[in-house]
Amino acid sequence: MARVQPEQQAPVVQRIRIRYAKRGPLRFTSHRDFARALERAVRRARLPIAYSSGFHPHPRISYTSAAPTGVASEAEYAEIALQRRIDPADLVRDLDAALPPGLDVLEAAESTGGSLDERLTVSHWRLELPGVTDAQATDAITAFLNAEEISVQRMTKKGYRTIDPRQPVLHLGLHSDESGALSAPHAADADSCAILDLVVQHVTPSVRPDDVLAGLRVAAGLEPPVPPRVTRLAQGMVAEHGEGSTPFSAGTESATGAGFALSAVGGLADPLGPDRGTVVTE
Amino acid sequence: MSVTSVYPELEQLLPLVKKPIQYVGGELGAVRKEWDTTTVRWALMYPDAYEVGVPNQGVQILYEVLNELDDVLAERTYAVWPDLEALMRERGVPQFTVDAHRPVKAFDAFGISFATEMGYTNLLTALDLAGIPIQSSDRTDDHPIVIAGGHAAFNPEPIAPFIDAAVLGDGEEAVLEITGIIRAWKAEGRPGGRDELLLRLARTESVYVPRFYDVDYLPDGRIQRVVPNRADVPFRVHKRTTMDLDAWPYPKKPLVPLAESVHERYAVEIFRGCTRGCRFCQAGMITRPVRERSITTIGEMVQKGIAESGFNEVGLLSLSSADHSEIGDVCSGLADNYEGDNVSLSLPSTRVDAFNVELANELSRNGRRSGLTFAPEGGSERIRRVINKMVSEEDLIRTVVTAYGNGWRQVKLYFMCGLPTETDEDVLAIAKMAHEVIRAGRAAAGNKDIRCTVSIGGFVPKPHTPFQWAAQADPETVDRRLDLLKKEINSDRSLGRAIGYRYHDGQPSLIEGLLSRGDRRVSEVILEAWRDGGRFDGWTEHFSYERWAGAAEKALARFGVDLAWYTTRERGETEVLPWDHLDSGLDKDWLWADWQDAVAEVEQDDCRWTPCFDCGVCPAMDTEIQIGPTGKKLLPLAVTGQPSRGVVPSSQSYEADEA
Numbered sequence: 001m002a003r004v005q006p007e008q009q010a011p012v013v014q015r016i017r018i019r020y021a022k023r024g025p026l027r028f029t030s031h032r033d034f035a036r037a038l039e040r041a042v043r044r045a046r047l048p049i050a051y052s053s054g055f056h057p058h059p060r061i062s063y064t065s066a067a068p069t070g071v072a073s074e075a076e077y078a079e080i081a082l083q084r085r086i087d088p089a090d091l092v093r094d095l096d097a098a099l100p101p102g103l104d105v106l107e108a109a110e111s112t113g114g115s116l117d118e119r120l121t122v123s124h125w126r127l128e129l130p131g132v133t134d135a136q137a138t139d140a141i142t143a144f145l146n147a148e149e150i151s152v153q154r155m156t157k158k159g160y161r162t163i164d165p166r167q168p169v170l171h172l173g174l175h176s177d178e179s180g181a182l183s184a185p186h187a188a189d190a191d192s193c194a195i196l197d198l199v200v201q202h203v204t205p206s207v208r209p210d211d212v213l214a215g216l217r218v219a220a221g222l223e224p225p226v227p228p229r230v231t232r233l234a235q236g237m238v239a240e241h242g243e244g245s246t247p248f249s250a251g252t253e254s255a256t257g258a259g260f261a262l263s264a265v266g267g268l269a270d271p272l273g274p275d276r277g278t279v280v281t282e
Numbered sequence: 283m284s285v286t287s288v289y290p291e292l293e294q295l296l297p298l299v300k301k302p303i304q305y306v307g308g309e310l311g312a313v314r315k316e317w318d319t320t321t322v323r324w325a326l327m328y329p330d331a332y333e334v335g336v337p338n339q340g341v342q343i344l345y346e347v348l349n350e351l352d353d354v355l356a357e358r359t360y361a362v363w364p365d366l367e368a369l370m371r372e373r374g375v376p377q378f379t380v381d382a383h384r385p386v387k388a389f390d391a392f393g394i395s396f397a398t399e400m401g402y403t404n405l406l407t408a409l410d411l412a413g414i415p416i417q418s419s420d421r422t423d424d425h426p427i428v429i430a431g432g433h434a435a436f437n438p439e440p441i442a443p444f445i446d447a448a449v450l451g452d453g454e455e456a457v458l459e460i461t462g463i464i465r466a467w468k469a470e471g472r473p474g475g476r477d478e479l480l481l482r483l484a485r486t487e488s489v490y491v492p493r494f495y496d497v498d499y500l501p502d503g504r505i506q507r508v509v510p511n512r513a514d515v516p517f518r519v520h521k522r523t524t525m526d527l528d529a530w531p532y533p534k535k536p537l538v539p540l541a542e543s544v545h546e547r548y549a550v551e552i553f554r555g556c557t558r559g560c561r562f563c564q565a566g567m568i569t570r571p572v573r574e575r576s577i578t579t580i581g582e583m584v585q586k587g588i589a590e591s592g593f594n595e596v597g598l599l600s601l602s603s604a605d606h607s608e609i610g611d612v613c614s615g616l617a618d619n620y621e622g623d624n625v626s627l628s629l630p631s632t633r634v635d636a637f638n639v640e641l642a643n644e645l646s647r648n649g650r651r652s653g654l655t656f657a658p659e660g661g662s663e664r665i666r667r668v669i670n671k672m673v674s675e676e677d678l679i680r681t682v683v684t685a686y687g688n689g690w691r692q693v694k695l696y697f698m699c700g701l702p703t704e705t706d707e708d709v710l711a712i713a714k715m716a717h718e719v720i721r722a723g724r725a726a727a728g729n730k731d732i733r734c735t736v737s738i739g740g741f742v743p744k745p746h747t748p749f750q751w752a753a754q755a756d757p758e759t760v761d762r763r764l765d766l767l768k769k770e771i772n773s774d775r776s777l778g779r780a781i782g783y784r785y786h787d788g789q790p791s792l793i794e795g796l797l798s799r800g801d802r803r804v805s806e807v808i809l810e811a812w813r814d815g816g817r818f819d820g821w822t823e824h825f826s827y828e829r830w831a832g833a834a835e836k837a838l839a840r841f842g843v844d845l846a847w848y849t850t851r852e853r854g855e856t857e858v859l860p861w862d863h864l865d866s867g868l869d870k871d872w873l874w875a876d877w878q879d880a881v882a883e884v885e886q887d888d889c890r891w892t893p894c895f896d897c898g899v900c901p902a903m904d905t906e907i908q909i910g911p912t913g914k915k916l917l918p919l920a921v922t923g924q925p926s927r928g929v930v931p932s933s934q935s936y937e938a939d940e941a
Contacts, residue, residue: 025307026306033540033541040594044589070296
């Protein structure tokens with residue numbers, strides 16, 4: 001008997017790119033956990049999602065490289081393919097309502113083509129180190145930045161692997177709290193909670209905040225007494241100085257403040273910038 | 283007095299453990315309430331890992347039923363893995379609920395649902411981490427009342443010293459009654475303390491309080507008698523039966539976890555109870571009579587459940603789902619409603635007949651036909667007569683031929699090894715059956731691209747079944763037969779290569795047997811095994827037979843009994859069984875007669891379709907069979923903003939084969 005062929009699914013007519021956050025306790029969601037939650041939220045919100053054809057139709061959602069489990073983020077990106085056109089603003093509202101608080105859809109833009117991944121070449125991380133003083137942190141940062149090469153071990157599926165966390169670091173410094181909404185809650189105990197800004201290029205194998213923290217330990221013996229809290233504040237490309245530079249443009253102002261600029265780099269270009277005909281912000 | 287969250291302390295530990303999301307809560311469907319606005323507070327536990335516990339229907343139902351009351355708070359807690367347990371001990375973080383991360387010790391009642399006895403050591407870990415004394419007798423008015431439920435609570439004697447009470451049977455009405463008693467007792471200013479509260483619970487005659495019963499033993503180790511040690515405590519405690527499932531359409535708001543769990547689906551019980559009469563099946567015996575949920579309620583529950591949860595799978599649960607009187611209409615109606623929605627429907631069907639294949643065809647109308655599962659349970663017709671699994675070899679072959687002919691590629695067959703009266707030949711007959719399945723299947727499919735998996739586990743005699751008197755097979759016998767079967771399956775290479783063989787070795791079954799039919803003396807074994815590091819005993823990678831065998835030897839010696847005495851020893855008709863004072867409704871004389879029929883290879887019909895055979899449940903419990911057909915149809919989905927895709931078939935229906 002001939003096998004039943006699966007039904008063809010409706011074609012994709014629109015792709016919407018979203019920026020979402022992973023906050024508070026839900027920073028412990030792994031990427032797989034988030035993907036399942038998003039797919040369910042899409043169904044609950046009754047979005048006209050497109051499915052792949054075949055015996056196991058899958059919702060057509062493309063993810064970009066995710067922040068590690070346990071790391072919060074204000075800047076995760078995904079692209080959702082739809083079989084019927086909708087307003088990106090409606091998608092932000094409905095999808096955010098269907099996701100649990102702590103997994104928050106922040107903004108969306110209709111894709112105008114081009115690769116989203118290629119626009120995500122750098123991440124800006126915030127590291128909060130309770131129990132570490134600014135002076136300790138400064139010494140460690142200096143040692144780290146002055147090192148030519150640092151080798152740290154990371155456990156991977158194939159066993160321990162040695163990587164150099166120094167090489168892709170574009171910026172590592174104490175956070176100046178002039179602009180930081182995020183650092184405000186710690187103002188009272190600022191002496192005992194150093195806050196660091198870290199800007200790292202996306203390289204292979206990837207260098208994550210954990211690796212930089214391991215580098216600080218190796219290079220300067222910095223051992224935070226409690227697990228640091230890490231947040232990805234932004235992703236993007238390093239913008240050229242001068243014309244075309246859009247340092248931390250739309251969407252990240254709540255996290256970093258409009259006047260934010262890092263001395264070592266010109267700021268990050270908004271990954272959704274090229275897609276925005278109509279900018280939608282929550 | 284308010285209670286503070288332990289989350290700030292816990293948060294420090296989460297980056298250091300595996301899968302931290304399981305401890306965070308925040309599920310869709312979870313309820314958060316203010317502590318101070320409630321008067322009766324329950325911590326509900328499923329004593330296994332979060333991924334296993336969170337989909338559990340029993341806990342979800344009680345959680346929702348309790349939280350619907352304004353002055354009642356219910357939160358959930360699960361077993362923490364050893365990595366977190368070690369850190370919690372080091373930093374002094376107590377057992378917590380995942381909802382608001384409150385310490386379990388602060389609640390009024392701590393309810394634990396035991397689907398299996400293998401969760402007993404996890405109970406001890408949770409009590410210990412919570413700061414609740416492990417022995418009931420050491421607890422004070424500052425500690426919650428520890429209440430066991432679930433199927434294993436039909437013989438809670440092995441954990442009797444660790445619990446304060448046990449509830450047999452359906453929980454939804456029982457928790458409300460217990461809540462009412464706790465509420466009144468607290469409102470009166472807790473007169474008489476803990477003891478008085480337990481006495482009030484015991485007087486309901488449906489809450490078993492072990493401390494109010496004394497067990498005397500004969501010199502040979504058998505039980506002489508179990509009697510109440512106070513006035514107005516009942517001699518026997520009766521199980522609870524919730525009638526009219528349409529009045530209890532839970533879960534309404536299913537819990538949707540962020541962490542991956544073992545069942546990612548909206549599950550609806552389409553009926554409770556089963557009267558097929560499989561003699562090994564404790565669930566079928568203790569959940570009688572059959573009570574169907576109506577086709578219309580099932581349809582409404584599925585529609586709301588899917589819309590609320592965003593799940594893309596529906597499971598139609600029961601002990602034998604194809605036996606629902608309107609299952610054909612349920613399946614075709616749901617298939618219509620969800621056509622084109624990429625929602626998959628599943629029927630955990632284990633009965634062997636062609637009707638099941640029709641249902642499965644209907645449910646997989648748009649999807650892939652991958653695998654079907656059937657449970658002949660025994661390899662030879664003789665052993666199937668013993669266990670009352672009335673399936674002939676021809677039925678089975680006809681069924682799988684239908685399946686393969688309809689495009690299903692894989693058939694999974696479930697069996698048990700170590701059944702009463704079993705011989706090597708009975709087990710080797712499984713190989714013959716599997717070979718025949720492949721031969722007939724290849725002919726029906728017209729190609730060789732089909733598979734059959736034989737999955738076999740060790741039989742464990744359970745309380746309140748006709749096999750409660752039976753000798754459990756020793757692990758050596760089980761393992762030897764499993765090995766013989768493997769060789770026999772592979773004796774024909776051409777057929778054997780299309781047959782998968784999955785089995786569990788016999789040792790864990792023996793320990794399960796000890797815990798299933800044990801008495802209060804077995805509590806010492808559990809305590810010993812737990813002290814020796816026993817955790818998550820239902821997980822192969824955590825279970826240690828040596829630990830349990832060692833604990834049994836150490837703890838039981840002073841009683842003059844041993845592991846074999848509890849497991850491989852056949853009991854006599856007059857022996858007092860540890861659970862005789864716990865009333866499942868089944869008449870002990872009927873159970874004994876059914877046991878004798880089993881040995882004589884005499885079958886027993888199903889009372890849904892043949893006259894009552896006097897198992898005793900309905901008159902004892904004042905219940906009755908509740909089945910359809912209602913003649914109603916499943917309503918099409920009322921989808922707002924989108925055209926309804928489904929059309930209700932008017933003439934489509936299936937004849938139930940035995941009807």
